[in-house]
Amino acid sequence: MKTLAILGASGHGKVVADIAELSGWDNVIFYDDAWPVLNKNGYWDIVGNTEDLLKSPFEKVFIAIGDGRVRNEKAKELINHNKTIETLIHPSAIISKYSSVGSGTIVCEGAVIKAFSVVGENNIINSNSVIGHDCLIKNGCHISLGATIAGNVIIDINSWVGNNASVRQNISIGSNVMIGSGAVVVKNISSNITVVGNPAKPIK
DSSP states (O other), X not given: OOEEEEEOOSHHHHXXXXXXXXXXXXXXXXXXXXXXXXXXXXXXXXEEOXXXXXXXXXXXXXXXXXXXXXHHHHHHHHHHTTOEEOOEEOTTOEEOTTOEXXXXXXXXXXXXXXXXXXXXXXXXXXXXXXXXXXXXXXXXXXXXXXXXEOTTOXXXXXXXXXXXXXXXXXXXXXXXXXXXXXXXXXXXXXXXXXXXXXXXXXXX
């Protein structure tokens, strides 16, 4: 029996567990630091906290935590304890054979990753989002529901592209950036800011 241990029992965790089962995992169990107060996540059992997971016999793990910084930190901790961070891809996702997807990344239903794009580690590529050709999505990012990233775009670590946002081709987006839902990005964005609107502009 193939068992996947998931760290993070949340709504996103339920999505991760569902995609894991659709991707061929026979058994899914959760670990969460709210355990034992929290002992169930929908259909699935929560059996311990992070410390318990580090001590567990399960080698194959996935991190279902929304915050990209935390995902990256937890991944380092798990790898230091000889855990393997899995990649999960929904069967309906379309990924070019010329692109790559790093460990700890989930690619949800209907998502498209086009040729020669590199999607790094611990990313969320959410439902019906599109990543165009020759893009680089670094670690800990979230490309939200329905977002469209045109070709030759670079997105640095821990950045978030909101629901149905659009990013024009040849754009560079810094680290720790928040792009609001429905925003249209037509210029480069520096790090550590939030942008909203059409065209997208920084807010304080």
